[in-house]
Amino acid sequence: MHNGQLIEMFAQVECPEFLRPEQLDAYLERGWFRMRQNVFTTNFVHFKNQFYSALWLRIVLEKFSADNGLQKIIKRNASFRTVIQPASITPEKETLYARYKAQLPFEPMASLTQLLFHEARPGNIYTTQEVALYDGEKLIAIGYFDRGYKSAAGIVSVYDPDYKKYSLGKYIIYQKIDYCRKQQMQYFYPGYFVPGYPAFDYKLSIGRPALEFLQLSSQKWVSVDIFSPDNDPYQVMWKKLRALQQLLIPAGLIGKVMKYEFFDAGLFPELKDAALFDFPVMMHFPEQSEDILNPVIVFDVRDGQYHLLQCVPVYAPQSPVHDPDFYSDYIIRQEFDFFATTSEEELAALLLRFFIPGSRQQ
Numbered sequence: 001m002h003n004g005q006l007i008e009m010f011a012q013v014e015c016p017e018f019l020r021p022e023q024l025d026a027y028l029e030r031g032w033f034r035m036r037q038n039v040f041t042t043n044f045v046h047f048k049n050q051f052y053s054a055l056w057l058r059i060v061l062e063k064f065s066a067d068n069g070l071q072k073i074i075k076r077n078a079s080f081r082t083v084i085q086p087a088s089i090t091p092e093k094e095t096l097y098a099r100y101k102a103q104l105p106f107e108p109m110a111s112l113t114q115l116l117f118h119e120a121r122p123g124n125i126y127t128t129q130e131v132a133l134y135d136g137e138k139l140i141a142i143g144y145f146d147r148g149y150k151s152a153a154g155i156v157s158v159y160d161p162d163y164k165k166y167s168l169g170k171y172i173i174y175q176k177i178d179y180c181r182k183q184q185m186q187y188f189y190p191g192y193f194v195p196g197y198p199a200f201d202y203k204l205s206i207g208r209p210a211l212e213f214l215q216l217s218s219q220k221w222v223s224v225d226i227f228s229p230d231n232d233p234y235q236v237m238w239k240k241l242r243a244l245q246q247l248l249i250p251a252g253l254i255g256k257v258m259k260y261e262f263f264d265a266g267l268f269p270e271l272k273d274a275a276l277f278d279f280p281v282m283m284h285f286p287e288q289s290e291d292i293l294n295p296v297i298v299f300d301v302r303d304g305q306y307h308l309l310q311c312v313p314v315y316a317p318q319s320p321v322h323d324p325d326f327y328s329d330y331i332i333r334q335e336f337d338f339f340a341t342t343s344e345e346e347l348a349a350l351l352l353r354f355f356i357p358g359s360r361q362q
Contacts, residue, residue, distance in 0.1 A: 010278045011266045013040040019125045024148035028189045029221075031056040031214045034146055034155055037118040037125055040267055043216055044234055044280040045194060047106060049323065051259055051280045053234040054192040056214040057203055058151075058221060061181050061188060063210035070174060070206065073167045080133050080140065084179055087128035089113055093142050100158035105199050115156060116144065128155070131175045133168065143172035145180075151187040152180045173206055195232045217301045233301045234280055240299035240344070241283045244306065247348040253355055255283045255297070261321050261328035277311055277332045284327070285355065295338065295354075297347070306347045308339040 015038045016023075027033075032041040033056070045054045066074060089112050097112045109115035117124065126146040133141035143157035154176050159168035177188050193200045193213070204211065204224060212221040216233045229235055241257045248255050263280040265271055283297040296311045313330030320328040341347050 009266055009275070010043045010280075011041070011264045013038050013267050013269055013272045015269050015272070016125060021127065021147065021149035024126070024146060024153070025151045028058070028148065028151050028153055028187070033189070033191060034126060034153060035267070036114070036116065037123075038269060042264055042267065044263060045197075046264070046280075047194075047197060049326075050197075051234055051263075052194045052197050053216075053232050054194055055216070055227075055231075056192045057190050057224070058212050058214075059177060059188045059190065059207045060210045060212060061177065061185055064177060064181065064188075064207040065209070066174065067208070070170065073171050074174065077133075077166055077168070077171050080135055082175055083132045083134070084175070085130060085132070087116075087124075087130040087144050089116070092139055096139055096142060096160060097158050099161060103161050112144075112156075129179070131157075131172050131179070133159075133172065133175075135163070141168040141172050143176060145176045147183075148185075150185055151189060152176065152185055153189040154191065170202060170206060177207065195227075195229075195235075217304070219302070236301050237279070237281050237299045240306070241281060241297065244297065244344040244348060245283065247344055248351060251352050253285070253352060254287060255285055255351075257281065257283050258327040259325055260332075261326050262317075262331045265331050274314070275333060276314070277309075277334050282327065296332075296334075297351075303340070305340045305342050306344065307337055308347065308350070309334050310336040310338060 012032075013035065019039070027039050030041070031043075032039050043054055045052050094112055101108050116128070127148075128144055128146050131141075131143040131145070132139060140163050141157070141159035144155040146153045146155060154173060157169050157172040157176075159166075159172070173190060180188050190203050190206070191200075193203050208224070211224040213224050213227060213231075214220075215222050215231060217231070238257070241255075245255050245257055258281070260277070260280055260282055262276070263278050266274065266276045266278055277296075279298045279300075281298075284295065296309045298307050298309065299305070300307055311332045312335050314333050315331040317328065317331065339347070339350060
């Protein structure tokens with residue numbers, strides 16, 4: 001039997017009142033990132049009813065060099081004027097952001113002010129710089145990044161859609177990287193990429209030989225070139241639960257594999273200490289138990305094991321999702337970890353004994 005907590009949460013947020021450069025370095029190395037005036041981590045994202053893995057990236061600056069494609073972009077934009085300075089937000093920059101976000105395939109923050117700051121917490125706990133790009137006197141692109149001691153994190157880069165052919169998004173990121181190299185920093189963190197969701201793929205083409213991702217299963221930074229579907233945590237979780245489901249069907253035990261709508265509820269600061277359940281996909285047996293939600297099965301890529309959990313509802317949302325692939329009846333919390341195993345056969349045998357007394361796995 002296995003009694004204990006799983007490894008640290010997939011979705012967490014902290015709200016420091018101040019942040020030293022060395023502290024930012026430590027957060028970034030663990031796969032945490034800025035969210036307004038807080039710092040957070042997540043390993044999964046949700047776009048248009050689809051769930052994906054979020055894999056954090058970093059560039060090892062001493063290995064970075066501009067490839068032929070980036071050199072062409074640099075040459076193409078040589079006539080533009082670049083200014084790197086302490087960050088500020090002006091009406092001109094907000095107007096540029098509004099034009100940029102209107103053509104995105106997803107819904108970002110409403111404004112730069114909302115993206116970077118917090119209305120209830122004045123000031124900035126980060127040391128934030130900006131890269132501003134001008135065509136003559138016209139602002140055509142702006143990018144923000146936070147400085148640590150040996151690392152920096154790229155927060156956002158936006159550009160005038162009329163200049164799309166100039167690849168200004170990549171060019172602004174290059175300017176940030178070049179600045180950090182000249183400051184003799186070690187790492188630049190551009191955020192995460194999302195396997196299967198092309199809107200983030202541009203990050204994979206900047207400094208590819210120097211690019212690493214934080215492998216969730218090992219919690220180690222490894223070359224992005226070794227990424228494969230075996231490194232996609234969400235897909236691994238889904239496939240493992242489906243494999244268990246197929247073992248149970250011949251015995252008449254139907255486990256329902258469902259996306260959990262509120263896997264990232266812990267990112268709300270007011271819920272950060274609630275220790276909420278944060279797996280994006282789970283199995284449960286609604287037809288086999290009178291309990292609201294008991295038991296719940298997950299597969300954790302960090303220890304390579306199935307876990308049989310007792311979970312309890314803590315809050316009923318006002319507007320649950322009416323989709324049979326989603327569980328959204330309650331926000332839930334894990335109460336107890338009953339059992340863990342690497343073997344779906346072992347877990348299937350246990351479940352059959354639990355739900356179907358006297359049964360044996362064939």
